[in-house]
Amino acid sequence: MAERERHTSPPKADRAPRRTGAAEAAACASERLAALITHRAEGVSAVCRVEDGWRVSVDVVEVARIPDTTSLLATYEVDIDERGELREYRRVRRYRRGSADDC
Template sequence: MAEQRERRSRRTSASSASSASPASTAATTSRSRSGTRARVPGPEDAARHACDRIDGLAVGPAEGVSAVTRTDDGWCVAVDVLELPRIPDTTSLMATYEVEIDRSGELLQYRRVRRYRRGTADD
């Protein structure tokens, strides 16, 4: 009985993997000159990569992304970071970091462009 379930799960996972459209697969990968596949991230992937990269470098954890812009070299992502938690939460110090990543998701540079209290509105 366990063997039947295992076979069914293998068939299900194989059929779901083969049902992925070639267009969606081609949109997320491309061939480099050497013939290996290189990841070309979209805006969602760029935001995820930027948050991952800034987590190890900034003072606090990434809280969100406020902007994603395509550049000639890759992506520029504005990541909001909690720099100093306070009570009440609306008085916590936040910062926006501009993170530049290349097309493969590697960090090119980052810098803090703004520091503000969580509860304040933009001017």
């Protein structure tokens, strides 16, 4: 019994802050952005580790149209910290669903 007590976890205050993984960062960024800009997230096109968290590129439908291929989408860069809290966001691109990137 004494052996078990010796190997217990430290109190919560002594633990290091939980780090967010790429998949969780993508989910957090999508949810937080959608709540702020009131457009639904279409998907995540990039996740990049930065010094103090994550930068996630989230694609959203800004103007839904019929047919769907004429809808206007936008890509936002969303920066979140290690805990998944939003630090900043910015729209970096706006485009029609059916358009291709210039190569």
